[in-house]
Amino acid sequence: MPFGHGRPPVWIPYSRGKERLLLKRYLWRRFGHSILVILGVSAVVFFVIHLTGDPAALLLPMDASPEEVARFREAMGFNDPLYLQYWYFLKKALVGNFGLSLRHQQPALAMVVERMPATLELTLGALLVALLVAVPLGVASASRRYSLVDNLGSTLGLLGQSMPVYWQGIMLILIFSVSLRWLPAAGRGGLDHLVLPAVTLGTYSAATIMRLLRSGLLEVLKQDYVRTARSKGLSERVVVYKHALRNALLPVLTVVGLQFGSLLGGAVITETVFAWPGVGRLIFQAINNRDFPLVQAAVFILALIIVTVNFLTDILYTYLDPRVRYS
Numbered sequence: 001m002p003f004g005h006g007r008p009p010v011w012i013p014y015s016r017g018k019e020r021l022l023l024k025r026y027l028w029r030r031f032g033h034s035i036l037v038i039l040g041v042s043a044v045v046f047f048v049i050h051l052t053g054d055p056a057a058l059l060l061p062m063d064a065s066p067e068e069v070a071r072f073r074e075a076m077g078f079n080d081p082l083y084l085q086y087w088y089f090l091k092k093a094l095v096g097n098f099g100l101s102l103r104h105q106q107p108a109l110a111m112v113v114e115r116m117p118a119t120l121e122l123t124l125g126a127l128l129v130a131l132l133v134a135v136p137l138g139v140a141s142a143s144r145r146y147s148l149v150d151n152l153g154s155t156l157g158l159l160g161q162s163m164p165v166y167w168q169g170i171m172l173i174l175i176f177s178v179s180l181r182w183l184p185a186a187g188r189g190g191l192d193h194l195v196l197p198a199v200t201l202g203t204y205s206a207a208t209i210m211r212l213l214r215s216g217l218l219e220v221l222k223q224d225y226v227r228t229a230r231s232k233g234l235s236e237r238v239v240v241y242k243h244a245l246r247n248a249l250l251p252v253l254t255v256v257g258l259q260f261g262s263l264l265g266g267a268v269i270t271e272t273v274f275a276w277p278g279v280g281r282l283i284f285q286a287i288n289n290r291d292f293p294l295v296q297a298a299v300f301i302l303a304l305i306i307v308t309v310n311f312l313t314d315i316l317y318t319y320l321d322p323r324v325r326y327s
Contacts, residue, residue, distance in 0.1 A: 050085075125201075153210060257313030
């Protein structure tokens with residue numbers, strides 16, 4: 001059929017096949033990047049932790065003889081070159097064997113897995129606090145630009161990103177535990193034990209998400225379809241929450257995935273301040289004890305969780321925003 005006459009051919013199977021191919025390439029590329037990130041983190045932590053000093057000097061008695069120190073170092077493999085030690089560590093880590101804790105003489109992976117539920121509970125609680133604060137405040141600030149609510153939200157966002165986590169945790173303990181006696185100061189128990197650590201850990205993320213949501217929503221509210229919705233006589237609440245917010249939440253989704261990793265890593269300080277029995281506190285104690293296997297196991301598992309969450313966020317984002325798979 002000559003070009004320009006009749007109905008043009010429709011290449012739906014080809015376009016769908018090409019779309020699936022692009023999506024697979026994108027996901028495989030992201031998966032490869034994730035593997036490289038995990039290997040890079042494990043290598044950096046392995047070499048940095050070995051720069052902190054000789055664990056034999058900390059674990060053996062002060063009056064240990066040179067022969068005892070030499071036997072200990074030989075038994076633990078500390079006499080081998082670092083690159084060989086890392087290679088042996090990597091081969092064992094791939095099958096889930098991170099060795100025994102030098103301090104506790106227990107499997108390092110089992111100790112990390114035992115503490116992981118407490119850390120995940122704190123992280124999810126902090127993320128929930130961040131979303132409950134950031135989303136309403138970000139929407140209110142964007143829909144009432146330059147108002148008292150907007151100024152208050154901007155001020156709280158600036159304070160949330162400026163306060164050190166350890167200082168904020170100590171202040172909350174002094175106010176709500178020591179002075180008012182409303183909430184417990186430390187430990188893990190019921191919901192009341194979770195409030196102060198979750199608020200402390202989630203404050204920075206709440207400020208970040210709120211500021212991003214405000215700027216994104218302000219940009220969306222300028223679009224033509226929003227003006228069309230308003231011209232139809234729809235209420236401002238329907239325009240903001242049903243039409244504008246749905247599109248403004250797309251970049252927030254990516255930040256939430258990244259913030260989950262930040263919260264998981266930032267739990268080290270929060271768990272130490274509140275004596276929360278999680279992986280963060282375990283890492284802090286292991287670093288002080290130069291417990292190499294325990295530090296490596298904990299960081300490896302945390303990096304694996306963070307990379308997995310970011311990878312799942314990438315997958316979800318490709319379905320919410322098809323432009324990503326074509327980029």
